[in-house]
Amino acid sequence: MAKQRQSLLFLFSLITLLLSPLPAFSFSDESPTARRILVLVDDLALRSSHSIFFNSLISRGYQLEFKLADDPSLSLQRYGQFLYDGLILFAPSVSRFGGSLDQSRVLEFVDAGHDLILAVDSNASDLVRGIATDSGADFDEDPEAVVIDHLSYAVSDTDGDHTLIASDNLIKSNVILGDKAIEAPILFRGIGHSVNPANTLVLKALTAFPSAYSANPKTKLSSPPSLTGSSISLVSVMQARNNARVLISGSLELFSNRFLRSSVQKAGSKTIYDKSGNEQFVTEAAKWVFHERGHLKAVNVKHNKVGETTEPGIYRINDDLEYSVEIYEWSGKSWEPYVADDVQVQFFMMSPYVLKTMSTNKKGLYSTSFKVPDVYGVFQFKVEYERLGYTSLSLAKQIPVRPFRHNEYERFIPAAFPYYAASFSTMGAFFIFSIVYLYHK
Structure with a gap:
């Protein structure tokens, strides 16, 4: 009897679990904006250091759920249904996700039509680099390499190696970056990546200048850099064939409060902007990624x-x-x-x-x-x-x-008049020939 009660209790618990309601999803044809977003971070302190970006999403109605990237309870779906509409991956150094999440599950999430924002830094792990590669962005193979520009750098008292880039080389697209032009340069410190020119799905949203190159700033160059000039993409966007959207940034600091609120002066320019273009750039780009536009x-x-x-x-x-x-x-x-x-x-x-x-x-x-x-x-x-x-x-x-049915054609087709004449002339000639042959001696 005790075993039977245990079996019945287990069966009742299983039925209750299966019938429990799943979270409501708002991504549909009637309201296509992704609303529930999972944010994976290396350190929960990112919630405060990048709060301006996160608060801009919350103010527009998004529900953000923050978790550590190695949380053992991580899962993107349950019983065949996805729990989130979008994913923000701000965990560049994670070498292995927690729970049931892995690289293939992230790509499956995108293949199912969901959106992804991925930001890395110089500590990017092979796992995160692999996700970016499968999304069409190939980061520099040298793990110590960062983007350096000795001409288009941001004037700073502390940055002497010119790794703090001030770029305004933006994609010319109002649907991606909004109708209002971004006047101030965008601050970037991080690693560069390349995109395959034959891949029409991936676009460079923010590009380095011809004077930039990717290398380790702590060592002397022994060979030409693998990434140079305008071939270096700082931020790329991708829209898959199933309309899922992905943003890949080589800089996690690009989204930080420090960069969003910092003043900026580009080297060689006397113009000092009280505020960088980062906040406008990341806000407008996020609107596009999460289907608020286009x-x-x-x-x-x-x-x-x-x-x-x-x-x-x-x-x-x-x-x-x-x-x-x-x-x-x-x-x-x-x-x-x-x-x-x-x-x-x-x-x-x-x-x-x-x-x-x-x-x-x-x-x-x-x-x-x-x-x-x-x-x-x-x-x-x-x-x-x-x-x-x-x-x-x-x-x-x-x-x-x-085609036309037999009774839908015109009785007499003008183009066939020569054939009608030939038929009747043949019948008339045969009649005359018969009369002549029968009655002429």
Whole structure:
């Protein structure tokens, strides 16, 4: 009896655990902004030293959960559901994550469509470097190397090795960095990385100047540096094909209160800025990473014959049809009409038979009309929209196209008049020949 009671108690506990509600998730088509974010740090003191950045996220409605990177209870998902919408990895020196978290789980998190901010410093471990490499950023192989610039450095009383960079070489994209220009240079101290030019998914958000190079400042150069000039990326962003977004920074100090509040003077310039551009840069970049900008959705995809409103199940060759779709952009709070002049639709079967640029009423509606090709088969309406900084749209709707039925053709086709004349002339000639042959002696 005691064993049976223990078994029943264990079964009851298991059922209770399975039926317990999981945390609510807000990342959806109706509200695409990631809300619950896990922040992994090496030291919980980062909560205060980087509080300005964290408080800016909290003020915009994000729920931040801070944990040590080696916490034994770490997990990104439970029962097949992810517990977080985004991940901030501010633990550059961690050599092994705690709990069930590892490099493959982090990449699986991104592959599932979730967002990641990763920042490192000169103490970056192989684990963190591996995550960055799999995200398209290759850090300098020399573990002691940092970015040095003897021309574009920030004037400082303590920095004599010119590792404190003042860069304003930013990506020219309003959707990534906002409409307001960043006037002050951005302070950076850390390691540089390179991106593969053939990889169109990774973009340099902050780039070093041609005078920069990556090396160990404590030793003399015995060979040319592996990373030099504008090939050094200080901060990169990546948008995966599933629209997950990643930011990779070679400097953890870039997000610190000290850099965000520090004044800055670039070497060779007499202009002294009371405040660096770091706060504006990291705030705007985080808005993009967590889908507060540049997130598109398409709704109300419709097609019908001209003059009709119902969607047919099949078209006939040479029919005149209309196609329309509504596209909206998330502003961080609501869906706003997306206005552009480069949205195209294809009428596709193996290859596009029709390619049309759609017109917009500037209220989110895109539409066009065209004639069905004189080819029957199974076609698709396809919209493949990709634009720098915006989430991609991929819409497809299948529709068959049939030929004319036998009773739908015109009774007499003008182009066939010569054949009609030939047929009747042949019959007339045969009739005359028969009369002559039968009755002429």
